[in-house]
Amino acid sequence: MDLKQLNAFIAIADLQSFSAAAKTTRLSQPSLSRLLKQLETSLGVELINRYHRPLQLTEAGQFFYEKVSAILTELETVTNMTQRLSAPDTALNIGFVPSVLYGLLPEVIATLKQHSAGHEHPNSSSATDIEVNLKDISSYQQVEALKSGEIDVGFSRFAHQDPWIQQILLRHERYVVALPKSHPQANISDHRLIDLANNRLILYHQTHLPAQIPNTDSVTTAMTQNASALQKDKSIMEPASAIKSTSASTVTEPLLNLFARYSITPFATTKVSDLQVALGLVAAGVGITLVPASLQTMRTDQISYQRLIHENVTSPIYLHTLKDFSHPKVSELLEAVYKVYEARGITYRRQQFI
Numbered sequence: 408m409d410l411k412q413l414n415a416f417i418a419i420a421d422l423q424s425f426s427a428a429a430k431t432t433r434l435s436q437p438s439l440s441r442l443l444k445q446l447e448t449s450l451g452v453e454l455i456n457r458y459h460r461p462l463q464l465t466e467a468g469q470f471f472y473e474k475v476s477a478i479l480t481e482l483e484t485v486t487n488m489t490q491r492l493s494a495p496d497t498a499l500n501i502g503f504v505p506s507v508l509y510g511l512l513p514e515v516i517a518t519l520k521q522h523s524a525g526h527e528h529p530n531s532s533s534a535t536d537i538e539v540n541l542k543d544i545s546s547y548q549q550v551e552a553l554k555s556g557e558i559d560v561g562f563s564r565f566a567h568q569d570p571w572i573q574q575i576l577l578r579h580e581r582y583v584v585a586l587p588k589s590h591p592q593a594n595i596s597d598h599r600l601i602d603l604a605n606n607r608l609i610l611y612h613q614t615h616l617p618a619q620i621p622n623t624d625s626v627t628t629a630m631t632q633n634a635s636a637l638q639k640d641k642s643i644m645e646p647a648s649a650i651k652s653t654s655a656s657t658v659t660e661p662l663l664n665l666f667a668r669y670s671i672t673p674f675a676t677t678k679v680s681d682l683q684v685a686l687g688l689v690a691a692g693v694g695i696t697l698v699p700a701s702l703q704t705m706r707t708d709q710i711s712y713q714r715l716i717h718e719n720v721t722s723p724i725y726l727h728t729l730k731d732f733s734h735p736k737v738s739e740l741l742e743a744v745y746k747v748y749e750a751r752g753i754t755y756r757r758q759q760f761i
């Protein structure tokens with residue numbers, strides 16, 4: 408069994424056709440057919456039902472396909488990393504989700520650059536910049552981008568369960584409610600989610616929580632940790648049964664999930680493509696939304712941002728890198744994040760990469 412045979416099998420299985428696979432692999436159909444036959448002979452198993460059109464995997468073929476494609480993806484990642492080890496890119500490529508860009512990311516990068524320049528030229532006032540490239544990449548796409556080397560580090564609001572990825576939870580950021588300035592509740596501070604339920608909620612997240620699996624973000628953790636404290640707080644008045652509601656684990660949209668944890672379903676929702684559009688709709692009076700607190704400087708002429716009473720309605724911020732291959736500047740980047748937190752008086756728990 409060799410790589411050529413495995414790649415031929417994957418191409419045929421993906422495209423369900425010898426002629427289509429021949430085009431993409433640039434092999435002739437007889438060569439592809441021979442490679443597949445050799446693979447089946449070495450396994451002693453038929454992998455593809457050749458009499459079916461389009462071609463179909465046998466049951467054994469389906470099992471083999473799933474396992475082998477995962478192995479080939481890993482091999483590609485290892486190849487990529489090995490090449491990067493011998494010729495590391497000096498630029499630091501950072502992937503981010505929009506909500507961190509509109510928040511503290513620019514300040515973090517300015518701090519990193521200052522620190523980096525001071526490090527390399529301690530007696531010089533002329534700073535040579537560390538080269539930083541910024542890439543707008545959704546949370547889940549950051550995993551693939553890290554593996555392929557497109558980015559060296561990613562900032563996002565979701566945890567990843569991937570054996571190649573390590574992540575540091577930077578902090579839990581509280582959500583605030585964004586209301587149109589003309590809204591009757593616009594000047595009330597310390598809102599409860601239940602009092603917002605009669606509004607149209609504008610949804611903007613592109614990444615959803617994993618279905619069924621209790622999510623690993625701050626809401627779950629903080630909710631578990633603070634459930635008893637919450638129940639003691641009479642001003643909040645959610646029943647204990649609402650806090651423990653299991654149905655929330657089936658609500659994968661992040662904002663709806665926050666409401667579902669209190670057994671609340673907003674009266675109406677509108678889904679938009681991103682945060683900027685959501686704030687545009689709030690400004691236009693279409694509805695309300697929840698945003699991480701660092702975003703409350705946006706559109707302040709049209710939008711009123713108010714606190715939520717629930718301390719555990721938060722959004723986590725993670726820094727992700729590859730486990731086995733970290734860019735040399737990543738620890739400086741982490742230090743820059745902590746410096747910004749300290750300068751702004753933001754509470755955090757210092758962590759280190761293992």
Ligand code: BEZ
Pocket residue numbers: 507508510511512515562577578580701724744
């Ligand atoms: C933060 O808001 O905590 C944050 C934003 C961007 C990068 C790192 C941290």
